[in-house]
Amino acid sequence: MPRRDDSPEFQPSLLAEPEDAGAGSDAPLAARMRPRTLDEFVGQDAAVGPGSMLRNAAGRGVLPSVILWGPPGCGKTTLARLLARKVEAAFVAISAVSSGVAELRKLVAEAAARRRAGRRTVVFIDEIHRFNKAQQDVILPYVEDGTFTLIGATTENPSFEVVAPLLSRTRVVKLLGLGPEDLGRIVDTALTDRERGLGTLELTLDEGARKLLLEGANGDGRAALTALEIAGGMVRQGGTITRQEVGQALQDRRPYYDRQADFHYDTVSAFIKSLRGSDPDAALYWLARMVESGEDPLFIIRRMVILAAEDVGLADPQALMVATACQQAVHFIGMPEGWIPMAECCVYLALAPKSNSSYAAYTQAKEDALRTSHLPVPLHLRNAVTGLMRQFGYGQGYRYAHDEPGHFARGERYLPEELGAPQYYRPGTIGFEAVAAARLRALREAPEPGPPPAPPTEPETYED
Secondary structure (H helix, E strand, O other), X not given: OOOOOOOOOOOHHHOOEOOOOOOOOOOOHHHHOOOOOHHHOOOOHHHHOOOOHHHHHXXXXXXXXXXXXXXXXXXXXXXXXXXXXXXXXXXXXXXXXXXOHHHHHHHHHHHHHHHHOXXXXXXXXXXXXXXXXXXXXXXXXXXXXXXXXXXXXXXXXXXXXXXXXXXXXOEEEEOOOOOHHHHHHHHHHHHHOOOOOOHHHOOEEOXXXXXXXXXXXXXXXXXXXXXXXXXXXXXXXXXXXXXXXXXXXOOOXXXXXXXXXXXXXXXXXXXXXXXHOOOHHXXXXXXXXXXXXXXXXXXXXXXXXXXXXXXXXHHOOHHHHHHHXXXXXXXXXXOOOOHHHHHHHHHHHHHOOXXXXXXXXXXXXXXXXXXXXXXXXXXXXXXXXXXXXXXXXXXXXXXXXXXXXXXXXXXXXXXXXXXXXXXXXXXXXXXHHHHHHHHHHHHHXXXXXXXXXXXXXXXXXXXX
């Protein structure tokens, strides 16, 4: 029978990591090459470089509770270990995916006992965004009273995933994906390190293979080392790793993309802003990033439909029809070919003239509508569907536009008197909207209707 994770004998993740904990010779290359000191930690100079808050604090032996926020492979776990070692604290690592409230309470008890014995504890919670509110509330008072120092790691925006009381008691440190230069240093060190790396194999990485490896890792140091280890295993002692081996090692590796996290929202934001800014090349790039990462195509198209109405608007009313036709086409043919009409729609929207006049007009009208919702509908605009309603004046004085010259009842009022004469819609001068602007101007400048002509009379006759 499997043991419950809250049973007394099951506490493997509560054990503090030994001071000399490290990866054995049979461990993956990425584990063996973990930095052993902050000076060996590559990249993240803003977060932990010379003069940074974390480095200064750790150097003084005072480590605040922090949330490390960044993409996979940027060094969050490694940095947490190095900081704990720097302040000579016990390091306890748990995963929010597999840990429950019972385990958290045992962790707190051990940290309290360690504190009474004169030793601090750093609790590292990987994927802290997976903890629900109740689990985060459990650790809150112990972070506050210093029972342990919390280092949380997350790939998602802490503003949305960490409860406000816990967030206020920690410092958020933003880590970035590693750039090509930093990845290159990591790869070159692993190739030449004879103790922990691949140095004893005396391998060479040709320039083309190196470029492909650094690009294919997508800022992920762990991914770069994993691919290097796989590629190195394909060549003999003293051999050269080429683009062929690296390509196979990176095969089918998709770029990092989480449809429920920041990358999802950040990428679609870049896509929409590129369309709005009339840059088809940038828009196609972000579209490809989303499509190739497995984003829901209907989510992308919904955003294009919204943009067609909001940002292209009346400058090109055809854009909305193109966007809705794209939705129908993708729904009909499915993926993977669905990217073809999506790309066509993307380019069309990017190159279409832009106007948000109807969007802006509605937002202004909404403000007045909410402010004056108590005003009654003018009587002449109400339908008189019964005799009683006619007796009360419903529909009285209404002028039917089709009975008027040009099918326009000049001077007819369609708003409550209290609103005056607001002008919500202010047309632009681009595309179809220039035609709409001329039409609106002509309507507003039409002559006021004069008094009705007198009925004809019989001509006067005179007798001699």
